[in-house]
Amino acid sequence: MACGRKLLQISRNCAQWTSVQKAPTTVSRKFLSEFKSFYPRLIDTAMARNKYLNDTHVKDRIKKVSEYNPLNKLPIQGEFLLYIYELMEKPDNINDKMKHQAYTLASLIETIQAYFIVQDDVMDSAKMRCKMPCWHLLPDVRHICINDLTLMRHFANEMLRQNIDESIYNKLADIFNEMYMQIEIAQQRDIALQKSKDYSKFTMDTYNLTQTFKASYYCITSTIYMALILCNKATEESFQLVDDICNDVGIVFQIHNDLTDYIDSDTSISGKSSTDIPLGKCSWPAVAALQHCNTEQRKIFEENYGSWDPECIKRILELYNDLNMLKLYKEEIQSRYNTYLHKVNALPKDATPSPDIFLKILDFYRSYTDDASRYYYV
Numbered sequence: 001m002a003c004g005r006k007l008l009q010i011s012r013n014c015a016q017w018t019s020v021q022k023a024p025t026t027v028s029r030k031f032l033s034e035f036k037s038f039y040p041r042l043i044d045t046a047m048a049r050n051k052y053l054n055d056t057h058v059k060d061r062i063k064k065v066s067e068y069n070p071l072n073k074l075p076i077q078g079e080f081l082l083y084i085y086e087l088m089e090k091p092d093n094i095n096d097k098m099k100h101q102a103y104t105l106a107s108l109i110e111t112i113q114a115y116f117i118v119q120d121d122v123m124d125s126a127k128m129r130c131k132m133p134c135w136h137l138l139p140d141v142r143h144i145c146i147n148d149l150t151l152m153r154h155f156a157n158e159m160l161r162q163n164i165d166e167s168i169y170n171k172l173a174d175i176f177n178e179m180y181m182q183i184e185i186a187q188q189r190d191i192a193l194q195k196s197k198d199y200s201k202f203t204m205d206t207y208n209l210t211q212t213f214k215a216s217y218y219c220i221t222s223t224i225y226m227a228l229i230l231c232n233k234a235t236e237e238s239f240q241l242v243d244d245i246c247n248d249v250g251i252v253f254q255i256h257n258d259l260t261d262y263i264d265s266d267t268s269i270s271g272k273s274s275t276d277i278p279l280g281k282c283s284w285p286a287v288a289a290l291q292h293c294n295t296e297q298r299k300i301f302e303e304n305y306g307s308w309d310p311e312c313i314k315r316i317l318e319l320y321n322d323l324n325m326l327k328l329y330k331e332e333i334q335s336r337y338n339t340y341l342h343k344v345n346a347l348p349k350d351a352t353p354s355p356d357i358f359l360k361i362l363d364f365y366r367s368y369t370d371d372a373s374r375y376y377y378v
Helices: 002-013 026-049 056-068 076-088 096-123 142-163 166-196 204-230 236-263 284-292 295-304 310-322 325-345 355-370
Strands: none
Touching: 026 056, 026 076, 026 096, 026 142, 056 096, 056 142, 076 096, 076 204, 076 355, 096 142, 096 166, 096 204, 142 166, 166 204, 204 236, 204 284, 204 355, 236 284, 236 325, 236 355, 284 295, 284 310, 284 325, 295 310, 325 355
16 A cells, blocks of 8 residues: 555646646536436336337346446546536536436446446456456356346447437447447457567557557547537537547556556555456556666566466566656656646637636546545445
């Protein structure tokens, strides 16, 4: 836990600007308190309206897999969507109909995250998630999780179809489909790098490209796109602006997760298994280590990385400590924050989203990296 406390302190001290303090908006605050009741109702209502779901066993299965992870963690991505939506929308336009659609989208973002969580846990041979056994390890799941995921994904599409106005449904469905595609591409890149054991490919350019697909689009870009669509401000220009500016913050989000995997061997921060080192993943600490190690240290890395042998894992952790990984982390995220702020400061005041909103986006995610334990599980 000493490393964990040090990480949080570094995160808090890392930004060199006057913070636009993140104050939860009314809608996002209510969503956090109402999610555990709204989400099960959304599922139940959608199942009742679907003409194919007459089998009690199938309905129970969909409900169980759809709720297992989302209801045991705070819905950070859903909160972010509602936070940005309310910042950009006129208060008079947030009526009951729009609030329901916004809540639905926020819930579906959590559903999609849960879908990929189960995939990740299977591929990573993980054991714990949100301080619970991973879904695929439950006695009545095991190999059936493949069908569970298929049901989950298609039912998410069904909930979207039933609850979103026709005028914006196609645009939102396209974003969800793009999200699936980009994350699956990133997953395949991860797997290929992991299997290759070719550490010459573990470069920052490689890492950035993978995380642009995996983290930036899902965590930030697509969510802001949805908020823009909800408040009728979506244009090709606004989408391009978000894409150009937000990539670095999305990658910082993943860098923080990767570093947490390194320091959280007892799962006290994240509530999930740490597997990046034994699996040989192209994670940020691995890339940073290879950038800064000498010839002897590189040999230690190549001989021990990607092994489940506890002694090999220990040697990699010692190498990370010798390289002062937390200091490298501080330098990395400061550089990316500076790049982000430089782009935001160059924007005209009438940009959509506005410079002020981009600053609040940064503060929102800084609040996450300052103390991620508040968001991993309830």
